[in-house]
Amino acid sequence: MDVQRTNRKNEVRTKKSLNELYTLDVYHTKKALLPDLAEMRAQLAKNTNQRLRELEAAGLDFYAYDKVADYLRTHRPEADKVRFSQSKNYLSGKESESALKAEISVLQAFLTSESSTVSGQKRIEARRIETFGNWKPKGARANFKGIDLSREASTKQFYRFLNSQTFKNLRKVFSSEQIFRAYKEGSVDGSRNQRKIQKAMQDYVESSEVKSIKGLFEKVNANPIPNSSNIG
Numbered sequence: 001m002d003v004q005r006t007n008r009k010n011e012v013r014t015k016k017s018l019n020e021l022y023t024l025d026v027y028h029t030k031k032a033l034l035p036d037l038a039e040m041r042a043q044l045a046k047n048t049n050q051r052l053r054e055l056e057a058a059g060l061d062f063y064a065y066d067k068v069a070d071y072l073r074t075h076r077p078e079a080d081k082v083r084f085s086q087s088k089n090y091l092s093g094k095e096s097e098s099a100l101k102a103e104i105s106v107l108q109a110f111l112t113s114e115s116s117t118v119s120g121q122k123r124i125e126a127r128r129i130e131t132f133g134n135w136k137p138k139g140a141r142a143n144f145k146g147i148d149l150s151r152e153a154s155t156k157q158f159y160r161f162l163n164s165q166t167f168k169n170l171r172k173v174f175s176s177e178q179i180f181r182a183y184k185e186g187s188v189d190g191s192r193n194q195r196k197i198q199k200a201m202q203d204y205v206e207s208s209e210v211k212s213i214k215g216l217f218e219k220v221n222a223n224p225i226p227n228s229s230n231i232g
Contacts, residue, residue, distance in 0.1 A: 018047070022111045026101045037100040038088045044107035045084035051116050052082055062156045063115030063124065071106055128153045137177045147180050157194040166202040173211045186220030 021043065026032065032040075048068070055065050061082075069082045076085070084107065091099045114120035132153035134146035152158045161167055161183075170179050179201075188196035197220055204219040205211070217223070 022108050024108075026104050034092075034096060034100070035088075037097065037104065038090075038092070041091070041100050041104050041107065042086050042088045044104060044111065045086045045090075048107050048110055048116075049083050049086065051111070054118055055116075055121070056082075058118045058121075060118060060121045060156070062159055063121060064110050064113040065115070068106065068110050075103075125154065128159070132158075135180060137175065140177075147177070147184055149180060149184060152183065152194065155194060157198070161194070161198050164198070164202075166198060166205060169205045170201060170216075173205070174213060174216065178213050178216070182216050182220050182222050185222035186217075187222075188220065 021040065024040075026037065026040075052065065052068070055061055061069075065082070068084075072079060072082055072084070084103075091103065093099075110116050115124055129150045132147075132149035135149050136144055136146045149158070167179070182201070183197060186192075186197045186200070188200050200220050201216070204216055209215060
């Protein structure tokens with residue numbers, strides 16, 4: 001019993017120390033020595049790399065993963081994987097203090113994000129599927145029939161589409177309802193492949209054609225939209 005109690009105390013102490021590590025504001029604490037900052041960054045990098053591997057293994061390499069991938073493409077382009085250096089000697093040099101603090105902040109932001117864990121991503125996915133299972137635009141009339149996008153919403157392609165420049169450009173011309181109906185009902189070369197549909201939409205919105213809902217639906221071989229509310 002004493003051993004079990006000791007192990008539980010150690011586990012609680014470890015979780016507490018990790019939480020402190022993940023949330024410590026290195027910009028507004030007493031001046032830290034460079035070796036301390038380097039050790040802190042190395043520990044955060046180790047924990048981050050572990051989560052990155054777990055997300056990759058689960059096929060969930062987006063949300064918080066995407067953000068650190070973008071960061072590493074700029075700050076560590078020589079890396080052949082989406083990984084941070086775990087060396088305590090990394091970022092040693094003239095501007096090491098500011099560089100260490102900046103990277104610590106990036107690591108902390110990842111580790112405190114819900115989408116940095118497999119379980120967190122699954123919770124987010126469940127909420128996304130629920131939201132798009134019967135999607136309706138804001139201000140829709142009472143008898144508006146919702147659009148079932150639950151199948152599409154269960155994929156990372158759909159998430160990336162919603163955050164893409166293509167979707168932003170489409171929204172300058174069309175309502176969310178029009179875009180989602182075209183996306184839901186469309187096909188390219190007889191396939192419901194989301195990447196192909198997104199590419200067709202991208203080609204259309206970037207073309208010099210005069211934009212129309214009919215043109216968008218024809219581009220993705222979807223049936224004409226019935227009584228579009230043009231809301232959303």
